[in-house]
Amino acid sequence: MDAVEDLPEPLAEAVAEFARHLSAERDRSEHTIRAYIGDVTGLMGHLARLGRTEVGQLDLASLRSWLASLNTRGRSRATLARRASAARTFTAWAHRTGRLEQDVGSALATPKTRRTLPDVLRAGEAATLLDAAADHAAAGEPVDLRDHALLELLYATGIRVGELVGLDVDDVDAGRRVVRVLGKGRKERTVPYGAPAAEALERWLRDGRPRLTRPAAGPALFVGVRGGRLDQRAARTVVHRRLRAIPGAPDVGPHGLRHTAATHLLEGGADLRSVQELLGHASLGTTQIYTHVSVDRLRKAYRQAHPRA
Structure with missing residues (x-):
C-alpha cells in the first residue's frame, strides 16, 4: 500500500492540499477524507512508478492504467468504482487550482458495479429479535435496557449506525415521537418512530442511562x-x-436492520420518496434497490407456494 511520505515531494504536497480542501471547503467527514486520501495516494504512487513526479503529468492514460492495475490485482467492481470517483474528484480540484491544464478525470468512465440484494430479516424474525430484547430488558439491567432501545430505534427508523451513536438526548422529541438525525454531508433530517421504540427509549432514559x-x-x-x-x-x-x-x-448487522426497515416500509405500502427521505438518501436510485428486494422476496414466495410456479 502506498504511503504519502513515500511519494515524491510535489505529489505528497498535492495530496496534503487536497486533504485540506476536503476538510475546510467540502466539510467532509474524517472517514470520507481518509477514504479519498487513501485512494488518491494510491493514484499518486502509481504515477510515481510511471516515472512522473508532478501532478501536471497526470493524464487519462495513466488514470486508466492505474485502474487496470487494480483490476488485475482482483479489486472488486465496487472498489474500482469508488476509486474512479475519488480520482475524478481529485482531478477536478487539481484543474480548478491550476495543477492540471485539463480535468482529465472527467473522461474517466466508472466501472459498472453489480448491485447485490442485501440480506434482510423477515417480519417474524424482526419481531422475534425485538421481543427477545424486551424480555431481557424486563429485568431492568442497564445494558439490556440500552440494547432494547438501540434495536427498537434502529429498526423503527432505519438510521445508520453512525447516526445512531451520534445522537444526543436532546435529539429525541418524545412528545412527537421523532428523532433529529445528522446524516451524511452533515444534512439534518427528522425521522419518526413508533410506540414500541418510544417505550424502550423511555425506560432506557429513566432507568438505564442514569446508572451507566x-x-x-x-x-x-x-x-x-x-x-x-x-x-x-x-x-x-x-x-x-x-x-x-x-x-x-441472517446475521445482517446494523446496516441490515436499515435494509430491513426500508424493505418492510415498502412492503407495507410506503411510497418510495417517503422512504428516501426517511433514510436520508441523496438519490432516489439508491432507495430503489429496496423495491428489488421486495420483488425478489415475492418471487421466492411465489415459487414456494404456487402449484404452477
Missing part, C-alpha cells in the same frame, strides 16, 4: 459499559450478538 453514564458521555443518548458515548463497533457487536440468538435469522 459518566461525565465523559456528555449528552450522548447511548452510552457504553464504561460510561462514555457508545461507539459504532460496540453498537455493531450488540446487533450481531442479539441476532445470533435468533434461530435461522
Whole structure:
C-alpha cells in the first residue's frame, strides 16, 4: 500500500492540499477524507512508478492504467468504482487550482458495479429479535435496557449506525415521537418512530442511562459499559450478538436492520420518496434497490407456494 511520505515531494504536497480542501471547503467527514486520501495516494504512487513526479503529468492514460492495475490485482467492481470517483474528484480540484491544464478525470468512465440484494430479516424474525430484547430488558439491567432501545430505534427508523451513536438526548422529541438525525454531508433530517421504540427509549432514559453514564458521555443518548458515548463497533457487536440468538435469522448487522426497515416500509405500502427521505438518501436510485428486494422476496414466495410456479 502506498504511503504519502513515500511519494515524491510535489505529489505528497498535492495530496496534503487536497486533504485540506476536503476538510475546510467540502466539510467532509474524517472517514470520507481518509477514504479519498487513501485512494488518491494510491493514484499518486502509481504515477510515481510511471516515472512522473508532478501532478501536471497526470493524464487519462495513466488514470486508466492505474485502474487496470487494480483490476488485475482482483479489486472488486465496487472498489474500482469508488476509486474512479475519488480520482475524478481529485482531478477536478487539481484543474480548478491550476495543477492540471485539463480535468482529465472527467473522461474517466466508472466501472459498472453489480448491485447485490442485501440480506434482510423477515417480519417474524424482526419481531422475534425485538421481543427477545424486551424480555431481557424486563429485568431492568442497564445494558439490556440500552440494547432494547438501540434495536427498537434502529429498526423503527432505519438510521445508520453512525447516526445512531451520534445522537444526543436532546435529539429525541418524545412528545412527537421523532428523532433529529445528522446524516451524511452533515444534512439534518427528522425521522419518526413508533410506540414500541418510544417505550424502550423511555425506560432506557429513566432507568438505564442514569446508572451507566459518566461525565465523559456528555449528552450522548447511548452510552457504553464504561460510561462514555457508545461507539459504532460496540453498537455493531450488540446487533450481531442479539441476532445470533435468533434461530435461522441472517446475521445482517446494523446496516441490515436499515435494509430491513426500508424493505418492510415498502412492503407495507410506503411510497418510495417517503422512504428516501426517511433514510436520508441523496438519490432516489439508491432507495430503489429496496423495491428489488421486495420483488425478489415475492418471487421466492411465489415459487414456494404456487402449484404452477
